[in-house]
Amino acid sequence: MERKAIRVYYQSDSYDEVVMEFLHEQARKRGQARKDLILEILRIYCLPVALKQSGLGDSFELDSLGRTSVGALNSQLGLIINQLDLKNIPNIQFSDSKPQVEAQLQEKNGDEDPIDMSKRFRSLSI
Structure with a gap:
């Protein structure tokens, strides 16, 4: 390899x-x-x-x-x-399709990618 x-x-x-x-x-x-x-x-x-x-x-x-x-x-x-x-800290509860916390974040932030933390933590320069 x-x-x-x-x-x-x-x-x-x-x-x-x-x-x-x-x-x-x-x-x-x-x-x-x-x-x-x-x-x-x-x-x-x-x-x-x-x-x-x-x-x-x-x-x-x-x-x-x-x-x-x-x-x-x-x-x-x-x-x-x-x-x-x-x-x-909120407990993560899983629904049929995605964790409730992720669904709530997407509702709050629109279609923002939950993996892209750079928008939330700009100073970390990920």
Whole structure:
């Protein structure tokens, strides 16, 4: 399999630098290269939807990857809530087609892409 390079450029003295330093430290603790950790995170966040939209994943694989991603993201939500001592976070309730929180965001923000957080967090320059 051919390996492709990934390069990430970010501004120093920014939140991006804080995130990259955090990822570097987490990768070091896990004995991983930072790029491998970044790819792992991107897979959790994007792979199930990317495979579905590309038509490459079969239903069993998509179900498995989707459940793995939801579990990992759910754990991350719990970590953020506990680390920041957040209170009154709404529970995500799933309807037949999409989570209620996503539907409410789309109602509030129009057709804005829920994955595109750059509109909500401009200073992070995602």
